[in-house]
Amino acid sequence: MSPRGSIASRLWKSRAPLLRAAYYFFLAGAIVALGYVTYVVVDAQAYQAIEEAKLPELRLTHGPRVVAEGEVIGEIQIPRLDLKAIVVQGESPKLLRRAVGHVLKTALPGEPGNVALAGHRDSFFRPLKDIQLGDAITIQTPDGEFQYQVESKEVVLPSDTQVLRPSGQNTLTLVTCFPFYYVGAAPNRFIVRARQIGGLPAPSPIAEAPLRF
Secondary structure: OOHHHHHHHHHHHHHHHHHHHHHHHHHHHHHHHHHHHHHHHHHHHHHHHHHHHHHHHHOOOOOOOOOOOOOEEEEEEEHHHOEEEEEEEOOOHHHHHHOEEEOOOOOOOOOOOEEEEEOOOOOOOHHHHHOOOOOEEEEEEOOEEEEEEEEEEEEEOOOOHHHHOOOOOOEEEEEEEEOOOOOOOOOEEEEEEEEEOOOOOOOOOOOOOOOOO
């Protein structure tokens, strides 16, 4: 063996323990990350299944009700995209991990105004990347079934809260992060606006809320 080869061999042997330690460190990190992702997916699927099973009982309730944060409001469906998800009150990270969230201080389905719903781009609202004008959206609640038709889609900054304002019609606004396949915290928001088919009373003014998701 040449002197150069001997030196390289000694360097490799001296670094081998460090390399092995790094290997096991990153392997452990990958296993933990995979385990967490699996837990999040399974937890969300279990929550959706449990709450969907409760919907028939929920629809038996009548009259006005106060919806507390975290409480199930109903279910959103976009048949062409095969999108179906439970909708809950609020948009905290924990809630959005399990369901689509109703943005606080916007109208509830069945009320006049702009109903705003938020969902993660990498879970429940991923199908929105294929949304088309004219698509039908249904929201089922204890107060009835509400039909909407998609009228527009756009990309805005997170600070643009105008999308949450009520318009002259009763509307539904869906919000998710954009780009859909962006790595890390996405810089923009993807907005879908739909018009309710079959009107309700004229909307009343509703306070703006920040786009936090």
